[in-house]
Each structure stands twice: as C-alpha cells, then as structure tokens.
Amino acid sequence: MKNILITGASGFIGSFLVEEALKRGYRTFAGIRSSSSKGYLNHPDLHLFEMDFSNKEKLQNQLRKNAEIFGPFDVVVHSAGLTKSRVLDEYYKVNLHNTERLVDALIELEMVPARFVFLSSLASYGPGVGKTPVAETNMQAPITAYGKSKLAAEQMLATKNQFPFVIVHPTTVYGPREKDLLVLIQSLNQHLELYIGNTAQQLSFIHVADVCKAVFLSIDKPIVARNILLSDTANYTAKEFNNMVKAVLGKKTLPIVVPVPIAKAAAQVSEWVGNLRGVTPVLNKERLKEFQAPNWAVDATVLKQWGFLPDFPLQKGLEHTIDWYKKNGWIKG
Numbered sequence: 540m541k542n543i544l545i546t547g548a549s550g551f552i553g554s555f556l557v558e559e560a561l562k563r564g565y566r567t568f569a570g571i572r573s574s575s576s577k578g579y580l581n582h583p584d585l586h587l588f589e590m591d592f593s594n595k596e597k598l599q600n601q602l603r604k605n606a607e608i609f610g611p612f613d614v615v616v617h618s619a620g621l622t623k624s625r626v627l628d629e630y631y632k633v634n635l636h637n638t639e640r641l642v643d644a645l646i647e648l649e650m651v652p653a654r655f656v657f658l659s660s661l662a663s664y665g666p667g668v669g670k671t672p673v674a675e676t677n678m679q680a681p682i683t684a685y686g687k688s689k690l691a692a693e694q695m696l697a698t699k700n701q702f703p704f705v706i707v708h709p710t711t712v713y714g715p716r717e718k719d720l721l722v723l724i725q726s727l728n729q730h731l732e733l734y735i736g737n738t739a740q741q742l743s744f745i746h747v748a749d750v751c752k753a754v755f756l757s758i759d760k761p762i763v764a765r766n767i768l769l770s771d772t773a774n775y776t777a778k779e780f781n782n783m784v785k786a787v788l789g790k791k792t793l794p795i796v797v798p799v800p801i802a803k804a805a806a807q808v809s810e811w812v813g814n815l816r817g818v819t820p821v822l823n824k825e826r827l828k829e830f831q832a833p834n835w836a837v838d839a840t841v842l843k844q845w846g847f848l849p850d851f852p853l854q855k856g857l858e859h860t861i862d863w864y865k866k867n868g869w870i871k872g
Contacts, residue, residue: 546570547619554579592637630688662686667830674838699804714747715863732792741836746851774836
C-alpha cells in the first residue's frame, strides 16, 4: 500500500482529494493544522497528520516520526494554500515560504517522494491575451498577489534539483462545499444577474471531482517538471454560464451590467467594511482584477491528449452542485 500525504486536507479541494485517495487504495494522510476543521475528515481508514509549516525543524520532526511508524510518503499532493487575505504579504508567507519549508524538509530528511504535486492555479498564468485561451506554453503574467505568490512557489520548485514535481493549474473550481461561486448562484437564485463591464467575459470551470481525477492522472503519468492546466475542456462566456445556472434553478433574472468605475468604487467600500469586520469580502480590489479581465478561457489540449474526459461537464456539474446546495440548506429551493 502506497503512502500519500495530502496537505490542506480540511479545505474544499483537499477534502475531496482525501476521499479520492482513499477510493484508490492509498494509505492516506490528511495534512492539517491543529486548529483545522475535521468535519469532512471522518473516514475510519484516514490518518490525520498535524503539520506545522511555519517551523522547518518542527515540520521535520513531524515527518520523521510519521515515517518511523508508516514509512516515507510515496506521493505528496500539496493542496495547502492561501486564497484570500486582507494582507498581501500573507500570500507569500503561505503559498511560497510554507511550500519551500515542506520541500526542503523532505529533501534534507532524504524523504523525497516519487511524485510531488503542487496545486497551483490558473491565476499564476494571468488572463489570456485577446481571445486566445491560456495554454501551458504561455508566458506567465499574473495580475493578483495571489497569482504572483503561486508563481513564486512554482519558480522555487524549478530550482530544486532531482525533485520530481508536477504543477497543476485548476481554473475556477466548483462543486459541493464550495462557497465563493455559491455567492453568485445565490444572487441568481434571488433574480439578480450582475456583470462587470460586459457579458462576454470568457470563462472556464472544473468540478472538484474532475480536479481530483486530473491530479491522480498527473501522478500516474511519467512526467516531471510540467505545468498542466485543468478545466472541463470547454469554455464559456459569462452570459452562457449564468444562463446554465438559471436553467438549473428555474429562475428568471434582471441582468445588470455594472460599469467598471462603479465596480471599483464598490470594491473599495467592500474592502473597507471587510477590514473593519476582520474578514476578506468576495468583492475586493484584488478580486476585481480577475472579475474584469476579459479572458480566463483555457486551452485543454494536453488534458485531451491524455484522454481526459470530465465526469462533470458544466451543465451536469451545476445540476449536481446546486442539488447539494439545496439538500444542505445553502440555497433555498
């Protein structure tokens, strides 16, 4: 039985990766902080593994003690990361420096896994130029602190000799338990359809189950030091996406196109209120950069060459997700 460590296991994507690893017969270790929620980590065969990324010596001791009992990890999927912060430097502390401490700890302990999968983001590439979808070969030009911190971690990995990493870049991930896209779906459910600038923004999506499928496909492929973009292999306009959601909800809406200057003002107010409350709002100045970028379409050529077919194309994925939201009281039927 191979050992797999999945960091960030209490998070949205991490918790699904844990479930997929268990299904595939791995001895699965859920890397969590002592304060992490364990709500979705209650499988009887799952090993909870507390990790302190902030201190390399502590991290090394935790890795060493675990290896003495179970042996070293054959695979590490590094899903832990920071996607929201009111302090931009925090992105680098978590996404870059914590990742480097983990990698260095594995190297220094001579516990380099057969495969290290780094869960990055389409944000580390930045939006596409013109109407051309983003491809793995594009020059990476992130537009947010989050995307820049992920790129910095990718560049760090490239400096580690003989370290067998693969970097996966999911586009917008949705599915049960996801809370950001939920805000948009709730708005449409309340008959309000908002656009920033125009309705033709190009978008791409991937259901969390298909992220897991692609991650394990990347583990099985004989590749190293590769970037892989993840999507459901199709692209959509913002209007097409909203129309799909409305059809699943059975709702009609009032479409409103918000001019960019007004959206910027709203983002500033939202961020100010968020700072007072100590929370990071969905609409803030950093996220607005993503919302107003015209092209987040993905070129899925590599996935298609691998024979990847999504289990949840967008229509089916939205039906599955919205059904879960309704059953769990996250949106009203």
